[in-house]
Amino acid sequence: MNVVDLLVKYPYFAEVVAGIRRPGAYRWLDFTQQNADLDRLDLADTAAFDDYVFGKRLEGGKYLGVGGYAEHRTIYHRSAHFSTANEEPRCIHLGMDVWAQAGTPVYAPLAGQVHSFGFNDRFGDYGPTIILEHSLESYTFYTLYGHLSLSSLEGMEAGRPLQAGEAFATIGTYPENGHWPSHLHFQIITDIGTHRGDFPGVCTLSDRDRYLALCPDPNLMLQIPSGT
Template sequence: MLLPFNFQNDTYLVLDFSATNPDLATLDLTDTSVFTKYVFEKLKAAGVRVGVGGYNEHRVIYRRSAHFNTDEDPREIHLGIDFWAEAGTPVFAPLAGIVHSFRDNANFGDYGPTIILEHQDNVAQKPHYSLYGHLTRTSLEGLYEGKSFKKGEKLGEIGPYPENGDWPPHLHFQRMTDMLGLKGDFPGVCSLRDRAKFLTICPNPNDWLGIEGLP
């Protein structure tokens, strides 16, 4: 269990943040309150508590932040799954693991408070990793590298904006097979040029979760 939702029985909404969504052209996405209102009105209209999606999605929403557009090769390919839900929603470890690293990535449009777990892969005989972004700052309290978490144990909570990197409340969940020497952070979005490389390093998180109906 990653979140307190039963994705086998509870209805959820797949949210599209690519250029194929005409709504996005009419919104000022740099205004987080406007962005948040849009997300949660969509959930309310659908009668659901959580929106899901985004793996390998070519998104336009990152154009709101210079954090993703610092050169001529902007990062717009999303490498994780987002779970859009109310701030304060608890987040649980989907597998047993230890804390690899953690950090408050506090740039506008960044992850905000972030936890990265390391898991043992007995088949590959090497560790793999999972990232949890946009948490509350209190989620980082009491953490230390090497701290263990059991499967299903609470990691933290989905954070409010601007504490969460200034996004509508959601969890960014991502898998990595290689940390590339990084700690407390890992690209959650890549450029079109680097898409194939990063999709190899960051396999679909839904392989762990098994949520039916995700693109």
């Protein structure tokens, strides 16, 4: 038995974003090289990127956008945060994104407590971030929420208990959310080590297997039907 086995058999998690499982409420978004739209888009221009996501792909916010786990993404070329001259670029996405309007509430999928939080204030980074700690049977694991509003951190305390389905944050807007179109980065972490308020959400190709083992598919908890 391990954390993944427990998540697979757990009967129900509260929705992290309200309505995310409703058929017809969302579209799966592709940010890999297979998406030819990205070749014509100035991804460093967050306003243009936002207009593409919410204007073109999500039809003015009519739909939520979802997807991204284990994707080899081209969109990280927009930021030096993921690529430097002397290091292998990071390009494998370790979480799942929910693209929704700024101000959308974020709910705890499972009872737990606040592990840590921080403001990762670099272009392309998480922006305001909260990490929750959960326990199932004898296992402890963590869920990370990135690209939140700064107001989500006001009054936040490590150790604060949360019930399943309790609202504890809201999705942020750019630039405070790390300069991204508004969305939630949701990630499961089985071993957080010494990290606090931050954890890699994107890794290199060479580290892919190691990090995907640490960060299993977030849809185990989001429970969004595939292919809809």
